[in-house]
Each structure stands twice: as structure tokens, then as C-alpha cells.
Amino acid sequence: MQQKVYLAIDLGAESGRVMAGIWNGKTIRLEEVHRFPNGPVHLAGTMRWDAIRLWAEIQNGLTLAAKKFGKTIVSVGADTWGVDFVLLSQHDEMLGQPYHYRDARTNGLVEQSFATVPREKIFAQTGLQFMQLNTLFQLLAVKRNTPELFEEADCLLFMPDFIHWALCGSRVAEFTIASTSQCLNPLTRDWATGLLRKFGLPTRIFPKIVPPGTDLGALRADLAGRTGLAKVKVVAPPSHDTASAVAGVPTANTGKANWAYLSSGTWSLLGAEVSQAALSPRALEINMTNEGGLDGTYRLLKNIMGLWLVQQCKHAFDARGRKFEYAELARLAGEAAPLRSLVDPDDVRFFNTPDMPKAIQDFCRETKQPVPRTEGQLVRCAYESLALKYRKVIGWIEELTGTPIEVIHVVGGGSRSEILNQFTADACQRPVVAGPVEATTLGNLLVQVRASGELSSLAEMREVIRKSSEVKTFQPGPAAAWEAVAGSA
Numbered sequence: 001m002q003q004k005v006y007l008a009i010d011l012g013a014e015s016g017r018v019m020a021g022i023w024n025g026k027t028i029r030l031e032e033v034h035r036f037p038n039g040p041v042h043l044a045g046t047m048r049w050d051a052i053r054l055w056a057e058i059q060n061g062l063t064l065a066a067k068k069f070g071k072t073i074v075s076v077g078a079d080t081w082g083v084d085f086v087l088l089s090q091h092d093e094m095l096g097q098p099y100h101y102r103d104a105r106t107n108g109l110v111e112q113s114f115a116t117v118p119r120e121k122i123f124a125q126t127g128l129q130f131m132q133l134n135t136l137f138q139l140l141a142v143k144r145n146t147p148e149l150f151e152e153a154d155c156l157l158f159m160p161d162f163i164h165w166a167l168c169g170s171r172v173a174e175f176t177i178a179s180t181s182q183c184l185n186p187l188t189r190d191w192a193t194g195l196l197r198k199f200g201l202p203t204r205i206f207p208k209i210v211p212p213g214t215d216l217g218a219l220r221a222d223l224a225g226r227t228g229l230a231k232v233k234v235v236a237p238p239s240h241d242t243a244s245a246v247a248g249v250p251t252a253n254t255g256k257a258n259w260a261y262l263s264s265g266t267w268s269l270l271g272a273e274v275s276q277a278a279l280s281p282r283a284l285e286i287n288m289t290n291e292g293g294l295d296g297t298y299r300l301l302k303n304i305m306g307l308w309l310v311q312q313c314k315h316a317f318d319a320r321g322r323k324f325e326y327a328e329l330a331r332l333a334g335e336a337a338p339l340r341s342l343v344d345p346d347d348v349r350f351f352n353t354p355d356m357p358k359a360i361q362d363f364c365r366e367t368k369q370p371v372p373r374t375e376g377q378l379v380r381c382a383y384e385s386l387a388l389k390y391r392k393v394i395g396w397i398e399e400l401t402g403t404p405i406e407v408i409h410v411v412g413g414g415s416r417s418e419i420l421n422q423f424t425a426d427a428c429q430r431p432v433v434a435g436p437v438e439a440t441t442l443g444n445l446l447v448q449v450r451a452s453g454e455l456s457s458l459a460e461m462r463e464v465i466r467k468s469s470e471v472k473t474f475q476p477g478p479a480a481a482w483e484a485v486a487g488s489a
Contacts, residue, residue: 004452005069007033007232008444009058009078009163010241013266014038014311016054018061019438020069021445025454027468028445030438033068034061040100047100049159051086055166059227066228073229075448076219077237078163079244079440082180082291083135086162087205088171090154098159101133102352105141108132113140117198120284125195127186127277128179129289129303132351135181139201156205160239167223168234170216172208176243179292184209186277186290186298212238212294213451235451237444238294242269242301247294247447247458248439249409250466254459257403260394262424263439264414266308268345268386270393271301278400286396294447295458300400302393305345307414309382312356317375324375330419332376333383339485341369341381345389387423388486394428408432411439418474425474427482435471442469 008019016038022029036057040047065073087095099105110132113122119130128134135158142149157165158177164170178184178191183206185192191206210216216234224230238244245263253259254273263269277290277298291299310329317324324332343350343363353359357378364371364381372378394405408430410421415434425432436442446461455461 005072006445006448007076008441011080019441033065047103048097062227075233075235077235078160079241080159087153088155106132106137109137123284125192126182127290128182168217172210174236174239176292177239235448237447241440244443245440247443257401260405262410265412268304268306274300329379333380336376336380343385387427391427410434421474425476429476432474436469
């Protein structure tokens, strides 16, 4: 068959990309078309996303794709991180630049919200892990700080939905991204309108929810003219990047709960693909989350602070004139003494600290552990602490599903970290299959391929990924040292 090209717009916390997937009917080959930086913009004491600049870069990428692939391009779809959103007026005017999920305006709002609706009732209606960055608490911050925005707002669009609106004018919420908000009911798979009304939030701004794979329409005429992508469709992939990443896991066990995924990057998202949300008192007690997946599945998972710990250590080292590449930091960590100092990666002090090494040292000092001093000791502490948190969460997943986890699939940028992959295998005492790095992009693109009628199931998509990607397996080493510290981690 003649090759066809599908485009994925993939925005992460540190960078964005326009990626091409070249499809030959059996395998898919990836090609990066355009990459650009991303990150928070500090403005008048707030943290924002520069949505206009990101959209300008996306248009640059689409123009480059049109020049290279021309009429072979079939469709385009976007995925991003969760929870953050844009508000549009009735006449499609953006109401301010979107806030970054680490902005401090939600500090304390989780606990304050329980005075209006008890914690267990919020969980029963949303099934989501309580984190101050969740959309629900961001909306409560809007209500408290800038209620006039709600008077003008006509539509809330999550970041990938905003990109789709910019592409084709659609005003809908794709299911997987909506499920990250703590505003969606996992049983009805629609907005938790009763809960939202109890909080005094305007339910009229929440758009129609559509499943991944939905054809959202053709590109706007002016955009098609500028970029040269005249007949390209816009197709909603699993628009939450983790949902696309899980769709991109190369497992042969689709439909079974005996494997776990770890989408490893700035955040670590560790979970299992299940058929329905887990809403038990135990799931609430351990603060698990239920997010939407492809084909009506749910992702029973835990959000863990992730490689943010290492990234922010590197940022601090750089600022002090001690510049290291990540590979050098991994080498130094490998040379440091094992299991000397451990932290809880999800301690609130690590969420947005200006000095990660100091925050790690303070934690260890307060818990009467040896204080890591060198770069290698600090980074090893971060890696080992993550691996032990993964071990704990795997146990919780097995408890909630009643199914033993036999293998952990690590995907995303963190799958390149051989030291963390090995620590994960050792701490969890399970094989770790690392790769593909580009699982998110593959999941996005292959949902578009499926929407065009060339694939029929998630299992077929994953078979294509196995044929198109390389993975590396890490076998667990001796368990004794990890067992000895597991109870204190």
C-alpha cells in the first residue's frame, strides 16, 4: 500500500513536538518534525503556560510537515499533560493565559474543600486521587480569586482540547483528559454535575465528552491555507498523554490485569489497565486514582512525583555552577553507597521547592538518616526512593485488583534510565520491560490509524507497536537489601 502519514502534537512539561508517523500497513515509523521548549512562565506572582507561543510553534511544525509529506497526511491529533485548562468566552475569546498546575493558588484548597463536601463523597463521585493540582481545586481557586471569569466563561477546554479547538473549532472534551479533572463521574462517564453544583461551580462551561478516536472535523480554512494541510482531519487521540502512553504499551496481554505500566517522566504514573474504576474505601484510604483509558478501560494508578526530583536536583546543581548531563549524574549515583538515605517522593515539600537538594537533605535530617551531600548521593537517594515507592504501589494495585503483577512495562523518557529501571526491577522483584520511549506518540498515532479503519482493536495496535519498537528487559537482582529497607520507605 502507499504509505500514509499521521501527525501527533505532543506537549510535555519541558518540551513540545510535532511528530509524524509513517504507516505502511504493518508497522509505523516515527519522525520528529519540529521540537520546541515548554515550561512555566512566571507572571505577577503566578505560574502560567504560554499557550499562544505553543500554538505558534505547533503551526510551524504543521507547516514543516506539509512541506515534507504533502498529500500523504491523513489526520492530526494532540495529547498533553492533564488538569490544566483554558476558558473561552461565548465569542471564542481566551480569558487569560492558562495557569500552570504548580501555581500556588491551590495551596490548602484540598483540605478546605472538605468543609463543603466530605472527602469520601468527593471520591465516590470522581474516583480521583486527591492532589492540589486537580482541575476541581483550580476551579475553586478561580471562584475564590477571580469569580468574574466565570461570568464571562462559556466553555472550559483542557489543554489538548484547546489545541483541537485551535485546529478545527471543536468545543468538546476528550474522555481521557476529562477524567484527570476530578470533575467527572467514573460510573456515568459524564460530568459530576451534582458535585460541581455543591461547590457552586458553573456546570454550563463543561463541554460534551467524546471518546478517543472521534473525528472532530477538518482543519480551519485559514489554518489549512497557511500550513498547506488542506484536506487533513482532526482526530482526538487519548488526549491525556498517559492514556496515549498506556495505549502504546507493547504488551501481548491486553484485557488481563497481570501487568503494570509505569509512564516514567517528570511524573511517574504507575498502574494497571482495568475494566472499571475502583471506588472502595481502601482505594480512597491509599489515595489511588481512576483515569479513563482507551476502549472504555480505566487506568487504576498512582501519581508519583517522578523524575522531577532528579530534574530539579540537576537544575540546582547547574545554578551553582556544577553542570552535569543526566548520564553523568546516573554514573555518580551508581558509584554512591546503596540504600543510605531514602525519602517519600510524594512529600509535599518536593512539589514546588526552589531548592531540591536542600529539601531532600532536610527530609533526611528530620527522619534521622545520613544526610546526602554529594551530587551522586542526592541523585541515588532520588532513584532508590522512587523504586521503593513503586514497590509499595505495586502491592496496592495487586490488593485492589486481586491479580498478581508479573511484569512492569516502563514507557516514556524515563525508560532510558537504566539505573532506575534496574533499581525498579530489584526493589519490586519483577522483570522490567523498558520501552518504547515514544509510547505516548505511538498510542496517539495508532488511535488515528485505527480511526481511519486500518486497525480494529487495541490488541492489534499493540501488535504493531511490538513490531515497530525495541525494548530492553531488566531482571531483578538480589532482594535482601531492598527487603530490609522496604518497611521504612
